[in-house]
Amino acid sequence: MENRAKTKSNLIQSVDRALQILECFSRENRELGVTEISKYLGLHKSTTFGLLSTLESRGYVEQNLDNGKYRLGLKLFELGNLVHEGLDLRKQAYPFLKELVDKYQETVHLVVNDRGEAVYIDKVEGPGAIRMYSQVGKRPPMYCTGVGKAILAYMPDKEVDRILFEKGLRPFTPNTITDVDKLKAHLAEIREQGYSFDNEEIEIGLRCVAAPIKNHKGEVIAAISVAGPSTRMTWEKMNILAISVKEAAVNISRRMGYKGI
Amino acid sequence: MENRAKTKSNLIQSVDRALQILECFSRENRELGVTEISKYLGLHKSTTFGLLSTLESRGYVEQNLDNGKYRLGLKLFELGNLVHEGLDLRKQAYPFLKELVDKYQETVHLVVNDRGEAVYIDKVEGPGAIRMYSQVGKRPPMYCTGVGKAILAYMPDKEVDRILFEKGLRPFTPNTITDVDKLKAHLAEIREQGYSFDNEEIEIGLRCVAAPIKNHKGEVIAAISVAGPSTRMTWEKMNILAISVKEAAVNISRRMGYKGI
DNA sequence: AACATTGTTTGATAATGCAGAACAATATAA
DNA sequence: TTATATTGTTCTGCATTATCAAACAATGTT
Secondary structure, three states: OOOOOOOOOOOOHHHHHHHHHHHHOOOOOOOEOHHHHHHHHOOOHHHHHHHHHHHHHOOOEEEOOOOOOEEEOHHHHHHHHHHHHHOHHHHHHHHHHHHHHHHHOOEEEEEEEEOOEEEEEEEEOOOOOOOOOOOOOOOOOOOOOHHHHHHHOOOOHHHHHHHHHHHOOOOOOOOOOOOHHHHHHHHHHHHHHOOEEEEOOOOOOEEEEEEEEEOOOOOEEEEEEEEEEOOOOOHHHHHHHHHHHHHHHHHHHHHOOOOOO | OOOOOOOOOOOOHHHHHHHHHHHHOOOOOOOEOHHHHHHHHOOOHHHHHHHHHHHHHOOOEEEOOOOOOEEEOHHHHHHHHHHHHHOOHHHHHHHHHHHHHHHHOOEEEEEEEEOOEEEEEEEEOOOOOOOOOOOOOOOOOOOOOHHHHHHHOOOOHHHHHHHHHHHOOOOOOOOOOOOHHHHHHHHHHHHHHOOEEEEOOOOOOEEEEEEEEEOOOOOEEEEEEEEEEOOOOOHHHHHHHHHHHHHHHHHHHHHOOOOOO
16 A cells, blocks of 8 residues: 555654553562662653653553552553454454363463564463463463464564574573574474474473464464373373364464465 | 652653554554544644554554554553453452441441352451451352342343342341342342342341442442441431442442443 | 652753655555 | 555654753651
């Protein structure tokens, strides 16, 4: 339609800083003070205060009047919900996730690719007492999770390089693949098989099987996985799961308009 | 702790505008173009573009490459989830419960609807020696308690039927409503008033006033009540309480993201 | 009672965001 | 097809605006 080739980043400083402030908050740090934030971002206290005040006036943060600290506000909840609803991938995928859980009694995840990062957008938990701990909205690493590798495997080589360089290849366990070339060979294998395993690469005792979901253009936009404790996830089960997970992923891809196999 | 008396709004223009952009999007307008937004907000096209680019660079909006339009991004989903988790009802409700106790010197309860059953999840006890005996975690009957009736009143008719059939309508006192049609008429009345009374329906000598709490979707997820011995809970006091309890419930609902009145 | 640390306010300075116009690419109309 | 309108994007100079620094007020700590 138009000239859609964005050039160099011409960002608006104050806006970028305000957004950075929002991203300071996390599960571990639900409440932060002005000084705390300004130290973290390297901004002056008064600058931070101005940004916070603006965010506050529109409900993106709110202040705890007991201690003066700030926390994320309800406006974000509202907008987040809007996004959540719009993710029709989620709607389309849900019945297939449910089916997998019912069949294998293990937790199933749905993850999307957000500019090189994976984001959990849904999960259906299995009945077992020993469960994989995960939270919707979280961003797991790409190179050492089933879903992440399933997504990486279908990316252009250049983008894979960029992501791996940016994030690094920290070893979470002895099984984590930390060598770029080894990982790339592994990704090629995944691409050929159409599914990926995570064999305790991010956490000892956790295995999963994942498969990529494609959109109408055939681009990999997401992935699903079935995850569980290694005790239950035997290799026999993993191989059976591979077929089922791949099948479910293909079905979801079709729902998203994918015309391929 | 600090000087917490904010004066005049000294907002940062560009940040405020960026936030305004986010708020342009809605269920009806999931995708908007640069020109569209700039017209709506009365900004210059290039200004809007700069703001959008900054928002995009951090994932707060994303572009539909097919038509160049923008939509809300996954970062908002991520942050919204964070807010959602932090919003546990109990934390939000507590100050309002405390306020009611301080004002009326009677025990206040917070109850959630757990798939058709009421569960006490918090209480703040009044100072009086004659107290209502209750335990957090307990599940009182729905049809003969103030909180239970406040929750029932907003359920789909079919679910009300199911619950009443499952649990039955055992008479605890001569005041217990044991007739289904009478109870349903009573629930309709509660729905109209926005609060419910318990007039010695579960125990002689115990009266209470309750009101429903709604979530962001307007669904009744919980209720609060002020309860005390009939000797102190005169009808005059009950009517005064009705207003206060309803008000507190509405305030808590807002904290839970409810946008209605 | 002295001190350190918070969030908040103010005002001077210059960096920064903004509008206008031009550009490129598409969609629509003739 | 050709012409026109409309889209998203880029560029640059000017003046508005965001920034920093320092001071303030109120609380928590020693």
